[in-house]
Amino acid sequence: xxxxxxxxxxxxxxxxxxxxxxxxxxxxxxxxxxxxxxxxxxxxxxxxxxxxxxxxxxxxxxxxxxxxxxxxxxxxxxxxxxxxxxxxxxxxxxxxxxxxxxxxxxxxxxxxxxxxxxxxxxxxxxxxxxxxxxxxxxxxxxxxxxxxxxxxxxxxxxxxxxxxxxxxxxxxxxxxxxxxxxxxxxxxxxxxxxxxxxxxxxxxxxxxxxxxxxxxxxxxxxxxxxxxxxxxxxxxxxxxxxxxxxxxxxxxxxxxxxxxxxxxxxxxxxxxxxxxxxxxxxxxxxxxxxxxxxxxxxxxxxxxxxxxxxxxxxxxxxxxxxxxxxxxxxxxxxxxxxxxxxxxxxxxxxxxxxxxxxxxxxxxxxxxxxxxxxxxxxxxxxxxxxxxxxxxxxxxxxxxxxxxxxxxxxxxxxxxxxxxxxxxxxxxxxxxxxxxxxxxxxxx
Numbered sequence: 215x216x217x218x219x220x221x222x223x224x225x226x227x228x229x230x231x232x233x234x235x236x237x238x239x240x241x242x243x244x245x246x247x248x249x250x251x252x253x254x255x256x257x258x259x260x261x262x263x264x265x266x267x268x269x270x271x272x273x274x275x276x277x278x279x280x281x282x283x284x285x286x287x288x289x290x291x292x293x294x295x296x297x298x299x300x301x302x303x304x305x306x307x308x309x310x311x312x313x314x315x316x317x318x319x320x321x322x323x324x325x326x327x328x329x330x331x332x333x334x335x336x337x338x339x340x341x342x343x344x345x346x347x348x349x350x351x352x353x354x355x356x357x358x359x360x361x362x363x364x365x366x367x368x369x370x371x372x373x374x375x376x377x378x379x380x381x382x383x384x385x386x387x388x389x390x391x392x393x394x395x396x397x398x399x400x401x402x403x404x405x406x407x408x409x410x411x412x413x414x415x416x417x418x419x420x421x422x423x424x425x426x427x428x429x430x431x432x433x434x435x436x437x438x439x440x441x442x443x444x445x446x447x448x449x450x451x452x453x454x455x456x457x458x459x460x461x462x463x464x465x466x467x468x469x470x471x472x473x474x475x476x477x478x479x480x481x482x483x484x485x486x487x488x489x490x491x492x493x494x495x496x497x498x499x500x501x502x503x504x505x506x507x508x509x510x511x512x513x514x515x516x517x518x519x520x521x522x523x524x525x526x527x528x529x530x531x532x533x534x535x536x537x538x539x540x541x542x543x544x545x546x547x548x549x550x551x552x553x554x555x556x557x558x559x560x561x562x563x564x565x566x567x568x569x570x571x572x573x574x575x576x577x578x579x580x581x582x583x584x585x586x587x588x589x590x591x592x593x594x595x596x597x598x599x600x601x602x603x604x605x606x607x608x609x610x611x612x613x614x615x616x617x618x619x620x621x622x623x624x625x626x627x628x629x630x631x632x633x634x635x636x637x638x639x640x641x642x643x644x645x646x647x648x649x650x651x652x653x654x655x656x657x658x
Contacts (some may be wrong), residue, residue, distance in 0.1 A: 223394030266330025297353030303398035304362035311358035404428035574603030
C-alpha cells in the first residue's frame with residue numbers, strides 16, 4: 215500500500231510540474247530572446263548615433279566598433295553611405311541602407327547641432343541567428359548599422375533560468391515524496407500492527423490486541439479485530455469451563471460405578487472392570503487438567519526443550535540399561551524455548567522413545583539430537599529421535615495405523631504436539647538400517 219501511495223503521489227506531482235514547467239520554459243525562452251534583442255537594439259542605436267556624427271571618420275567608426283565588441287555580445291558592422299562595410303558583417307552581408315525621413319541637424323539652420331536621424335529597429339533572421347538593423351542619416355547619405363546575434367548568444371542566460379526551474383520542480387517533487395511517505399506511514403503503521411496482532415492470534419496468543427489509532431477506517435478494523443479476539447477468548451473460556459464441569463459431574467456416577475464393581479462376587483470379573491474404571495478415571499483427570507492448563511501455563515504454552523528432553527531421557531535411562539541399550543543425547547546449551555507445554559512435549563518424546571523400546575530388539579541403541587533451526591519463518595527447534603532398528607513403515611504416523619502390531623497412537627501424539635507448536639513430524643529412513651523421526655517445534 216505504501217508503494218502505491220508513493221507512486222500515485224509521484225505521478226500526480228510529475229503531471230502538475232510538467233503542466234506548469236512546459237509553459238514556463240517557453241515563457242523563459244521568449245523572455246531571454248526579448249532581453250537579448252532589447253540589448254542588441256540599444257547597442258545598435260548607440261553605434262548609429264556615433265556613425266551619424268559628422269566629426270567621426272571611417273577610422274573612428276571602426277575603432278568604436280572594436281571597442282563595443284568587448285562590451286556586448288554579437289558581431290557589429292556598419293555599411294557606410296559609399297557602400298563600404300566596416301566591422302564584422304553577418305552571413306549574407308549588411309542590408310542596403312534606406313533613407314531616413316527628416317534632415318540632419320536640429321532644424322535651426324546650424325547643421326552642426328542636433329542628433330542624427332535614425333530609423334526604427336528591425337530584425338531579420340539570417341543563417342545561424344538574428345540580425346538587428348538600424349538605418350541612420352549621415353552627411354554623406356544613409357548608412358546601416360547591424361548587430362548579429364547567433365542562436366547561442368540570442369538565448370544567452372536561458373540555461374540558468376531553466377536550471378532554477380528544474381531545481382524548483384525537483385524540490386516540489388521531493389516535498390511530494392516526503393509528504394506521501396509520511397501519510398503512507400501513518401496509514402500503514404496501524405495496519406501492520408493489526409496484521410501482527412492477527413498473526414499472534416493465529417498462533418494462539420488470545421491476549422494480543424490491535425491498535426485503535428490512526429485513520430477512522432483503520433481504527434475501525436482494529437476495534438473489530440479486538441472484539442473478535444475478546445469473543446474468541448470468551449468462547450474458549452466457556453468451553454473449557456463446560457468441559458471441566460462435565461468432567462467433575464461424571465466423577466459422581468464413576469464413584470458409584472466403582473463401588474458396584476467392588477461389590478461384585480466374581481473377583482476376577484471385578485478386577486477386570488476395575489481396571490477399565492481406573493482407565494476412565496485417568497481420562498477424566500486428563501480432561502480436567504487440559505481444561506485448567508491455561509490457568510497454569512498462560513495463553514501461549516512454552517517450555518525449554520533442552521530441559522524437557524534431558525528429564526525424559528533420565529526417566530527412560532534405567533530401562534535402557536536393563537535392556538543393554540545406549541541412549542545418546544546431543545543437546546545444545548539451554549535454553550531452547552518452544553511453543554509447547556512441558557507436559558505435551560514430554561508426552562511426545564515418551565511416545566517416540568517408547569516406539570524405539572517396543573519395536574527394536576534389546577541392545578539397539580537410540581540417539582536424541584536437538585538443534586536450533588528456523589521453523590515457519592521464525593526461530594525454532596528440531597528434535598531427532600533415531601534408532602538402528604528395522605525402520606518405520608510408510609503411513610505409520612497416521613492415527614490408528616501401524617504395521618508393528620500397535621495402534622499408531624504414539625506417533626500421532628508426537629505429530630499433534632508438533633503441529634500445535636507450529637511445526638510438523640516427518641519420518642526418515644536411516645542407512646543401512648533404522649529410522650529417525652524429525653520433530654520441528656516453533657518458538658513461542
